[in-house]
Structures are given as C-alpha cells and as structure tokens.
Amino acid sequence: xxxxxxRNRTRLxxxxxxxxxxxxxxxxxxxxxxRAGVGQGTLFRHxxxxxxLIAAIMDQRIQEVLEVAREAAQxxxxxxGLERFFTWSLEAQTRDRALKDxxxxxxxxxxxxxxxxxxxxxxxxxxxxRGQQAGVxxxxxxxxxxxxxxxxxxxxxxxxxxxxxxxxxxxxxMVLDGLRxxxxxxxxxxxPAEAVIDLSRRVARTGS
Amino acid sequence: xxxxxxRNRTRLxxxxxxxxxxxxxxxxxxxxxxRAGVGQGTLFRHxxxxxxLIAAIMDQRIQEVLEVAREAAQxxxxxxGLERFFTWSLEAQTRDRALKDxxxxxxxxxxxxxxxxxxxxxxxxxxxxRGQQAGVxxxxxxxxxxxxxxxxxxxxxxxxxxxxxxxxxxxxxMVLDGLRxxxxxxxxxxxPAEAVIDLSRRVARTGS
DNA sequence: ACCTGAACACCGTTCAAGT
DNA sequence: ACCTGAACACCGTTCAAGT
Numbered sequence: 001x002x003x004x005x006x007r008n009r010t011r012l013x014x015x016x017x018x019x020x021x022x023x024x025x026x027x028x029x030x031x032x033x034x035r036a037g038v039g040q041g042t043l044f045r046h047x048x049x050x051x052x053l054i055a056a057i058m059d060q061r062i063q064e065v066l067e068v069a070r071e072a073a074q075x076x077x078x079x080x081g082l083e084r085f086f087t088w089s090l091e092a093q094t095r096d097r098a099l100k101d102x103x104x105x106x107x108x109x110x111x112x113x114x115x116x117x118x119x120x121x122x123x124x125x126x127x128x129x130r131g132q133q134a135g136v137x138x139x140x141x142x143x144x145x146x147x148x149x150x151x152x153x154x155x156x157x158x159x160x161x162x163x164x165x166x167x168x169x170x171x172x173x174m175v176l177d178g179l180r181x182x183x184x185x186x187x188x189x190x191x192p193a194e195a196v197i198d199l200s201r202r203v204a205r206t207g208s
Numbered sequence: 209x210x211x212x213x214x215r216n217r218t219r220l221x222x223x224x225x226x227x228x229x230x231x232x233x234x235x236x237x238x239x240x241x242x243r244a245g246v247g248q249g250t251l252f253r254h255x256x257x258x259x260x261l262i263a264a265i266m267d268q269r270i271q272e273v274l275e276v277a278r279e280a281a282q283x284x285x286x287x288x289g290l291e292r293f294f295t296w297s298l299e300a301q302t303r304d305r306a307l308k309d310x311x312x313x314x315x316x317x318x319x320x321x322x323x324x325x326x327x328x329x330x331x332x333x334x335x336x337x338r339g340q341q342a343g344v345x346x347x348x349x350x351x352x353x354x355x356x357x358x359x360x361x362x363x364x365x366x367x368x369x370x371x372x373x374x375x376x377x378x379x380x381x382m383v384l385d386g387l388r389x390x391x392x393x394x395x396x397x398x399x400p401a402e403a404v405i406d407l408s409r410r411v412a413r414t415g416s
Numbered sequence: 417a418c419c420t421g422a423a424c425a426c427c428g429t430t431c432a433a434g435t
Numbered sequence: 436a437c438c439t440g441a442a443c444a445c446c447g448t449t450c451a452a453g454t
Contacts, residue, residue: 002417008419040421045419049448138382154363170396213437249431
C-alpha cells in the first residue's frame with residue numbers, strides 16, 4: 001500500500017471512531033471525510049460501504065469485550081462473573097453510542113473478528129456451565145442467548161426527557177433474576193450457535 | 209372540511225395502514241401518496257410530518273391494546289392475565305411491522321390517545337397489584353415498567369437467517385421468570401409515570 | 417495506484433402555481 | 436380551501452478527471 005493511502009486510512013479510522021463514539025452511527029460520511037481531511041471518494045475507496053467502515057471500528061471494540069469475558073471467566077463465583085459481564089457490556093453501550101447503535105441494529109458481522117466472537121461465546125459457555133453446576137444459573141441458558149439478552153436490555157438504555165439515565169440497570173436486575181436457577185420455566189429451544197450474525201440489516205439513519 | 213379533502217384523508221390513512229403494516233415504517237411518503245392516488249403535497253397538508261401520519265395509524269392500533277388489557281384485567285388469575293398481555297402484545301409486534309418499528313423507536317407519542325394510554329397503564333397497575341397481593345408478582349414491579357420490558361423483548365423478535373422466528377418467546381419466558389415474586393432482587397427506582405413518552409426521537413430509515 | 421469533488425439516486429419536506 | 440408536482444436539502448454512493 002502506498003504511504004499516503006496508509007496514512008489516509010489511519011486518519012479515516014481515527015475520525016470515524018471519534019465521531020461514531022460521540023454521536024452514534026448517524027453521522028454522515030461527508031462529516032467523517034472532512035474531519036479526516038480527505039475526499040469522500042477516498043473514504044469509499046478504503047471502505048466500500050459505510051457499514052464496512054463501521055465494522056472496522058467494531059473490530060477494535062470487540063477486543064475489549066474479549067478481555068472482559070476473560071476476566072469474568074476467571075471469577076471464582078460464576079454468577080458474579082456473569083453479572084459483571086452483563087453490567088460491563090451495558091455500561092459500554094451507554095458510554096459508546098456507536099456500540100449501542102451497532103448492537104441495536106445487529107450490524108455486528110462476521111469478518112476479521114469471527115474468531116474473537118467464537119472465543120467470547122466459549123468463555124461465556126464456560127461461565128454458564130459452571131454456574132449451572134453450582135445450581136445458580138437456570139439450566140436451559142446458553143451462551144448464544146447472551147447477545148440477545150444484552151441487545152434486549154440495551155433497548156431500554158436510552159435516556160429520555162425526565163427519566164433517570166441509568167434505568168437499564170433496573171431491567172438488567174429483573175432479567176438477571178429471570179436467569180437464576182430458582183423458579184425457571186421451560187423456555188424452549190435456544191437459538192442455533194451461528195444465529196448471532198445478521199448481514200441483512202443495514203445502518204438506520206434518523207430522520208432530520 | 210371539504211368533501212374531497214375528507215375523502216383524500218381517508219384514502220391516505222388506508223394506504224398508509226396497508227403499507228406500514230406489511231413493510232414497516234420505512235416505506236416512503238411518495239409510495240403512500242401514489243397508492244392513495246393523491247399528490248405528495250396533499251399528504252403533508254393532512255399530516256405535517258411523516259411521524260404525524262404514523263401517529264394517526266397508531267391511534268387506531270392502541271384501541272386494540274386497550275381491549276386486550278381489559279380482558280387481562282378480568283382474568284381471575286392475575287399472573288395469567290399479565291402473561292397474556294405480554295404475549296399478545298409481542299404477537300402483535302410480529303404480525304404488524306409498523307407496531308414493532310414504532311415501539312422500537314419510541315415514536316408512540318402523546319395526542320389523541322393520551323387518555324387511552326393512561327387507561328391501559330391503570331389496568332396494568334390493577335393486574336400487577338393483585339398479583340403482588342397474591343404473592344406471585346415481584347413487589348417492585350410497576351405498570352410503567354411494562355412498555356420498557358415489551359420494547360426490550362421485542363428487540364429480540366427479529367427473525368434472521370437460520371433462526372427460529374418465534375425466538376422472542378424464549379426471552380419472554382426468561383423475562384417473565386424475572387418478574388415473579390420468587391427470588392426478586394432490589395431493582396431500584398421505577399421510571400416516573402410520564403416517562404413513556406418521547407418526542408425527541410424520529411423515525412429511522414434503513415439504508416439502501 | 418490513489419485522490420478528488422462534482423454528480424447521482426433516494427429520502428422527507430416545502431411552495432408557487434393551479435382549481 | 437384544497438390539490439398538485441416540481442424543487443429543495445440531505446443522505447450514501449459512483450465516477451470522470453486529475454496527480
């Protein structure tokens with residue numbers, strides 16, 4: 001790759017990361033190109049679609065998730081580990097608007113981090129299995145349920161006029177109570193292992 | 209109102225309802241005006257923004273919700289009533305893409321049906337109170353939690369390639385287990401009563 | 417090879433001109 | 436009064452012309 005191309009690519013990633021993290025995935029490509037000091041065409045030369053640019057940013061983010069999953073798996077108390085993973089992931093969603101938008105619209109996609117995702121799911125499976133052996137986690141919970149539940153609780157994370165911003169903590173508590181071994185009902189079949197990926201959905205823009 | 213104006217309004221509502229229900233809120237105003245056989249300007253004369261048109265459609269929908277809430281309140285078993293209300297609401301979301309989009313993007317707004325919404329919340333409050341007195345519903349659950357939880361579970365209702373379409377039933381089961389009186393943890397403060405309304409958010413369009 | 421910005425297609429919304 | 440469709444502003448994406 002030519003030197004100026006490599007530099008432009010780095011600049012684009014930096015500008016996109018800053019803009020997306022602060023304002024969410026709605027910021028336009030023109031704004032990002034401007035911030036990076038390159039033409040719009042250059043952006044699309046490096047990233048064929050806006051979604052590709054977003055995915056490149058998310059490749060970096062998922063590394064953090066992996067590290068937290070590792071920490072959670074090392075917690076001697078499996079329930080505490082599970083709770084910590086949920087809480088951290090949702091805190092990250094409130095901190096990083098890009099992550100929240102990405103989860104809500106399921107644009108987390110296969111690609112460079114396919115392996116990382118698999119590793120995270122394996123760590124979660126380990127935590128859940130240990131929790132079930134200890135009798136504290138409902139027996140039918142699986143690792144691939146976790147992203148669904150995170151996305152669900154995340155849907156209530158939006159602050160709105162007059163409401164406490166941390167209201168998602170309330171619903172996380174309720175959902176976690178539903179994941180305990182106590183009075184679990186029959187929840188039926190879990191989603192298939194490969195079900196977390198969805199490429200059919202694109203970024204949603206918010207009307208003016 | 210002039211005769212042709214009234215007729216155009218009816219046509220617009222009918223065209224919008226059909227289009228939104230089937231394809232979701234992403235269908236363009238041009239398409240709806242075309243289906244109704246009127247100019248785009250006429251659409252905006254009757255409904256100043258696209259959101260206003262959507263709200264008019266939702267005014268009709270919320271009447272159905274009220275009826276189901278009434279039925280649920282008459283159920284001698286409060287838990288069964290609560291479960292029925294959740295299940296029906298989520299089934300409606302999968303049947304009606306417009307309702308699902310509206311809930312997901314919180315464009316349910318105040319207006320003509322402000323009273324209806326209040327009545328639904330009162331009915332839910334009654335069901336929940338009776339369930340708490342019977343010792344089957346967690347003591348800290350409030351009526352205004354219900355729309356949040358519905359929106360949360362609804363976020364997992366999306367079918368995606370290779371996954372069972374009814375997967376939301378699995379997460380509804382888990383969430384409902386978390387609403388039982390059994391091993392409820394402290395969930396903190398509920399949202400304020402008026403917190404269900406959010407006008408700051410607009411319809412999201414899906415990128416091409 | 418890579419960069420650039422004008423041009424394009426597609427949205428919601430406005431408005432001058434008609435009846 | 437109300438209707439109409441061309442025009443506008445704003446998105447993501449493409450591409451002919453430059454270096």
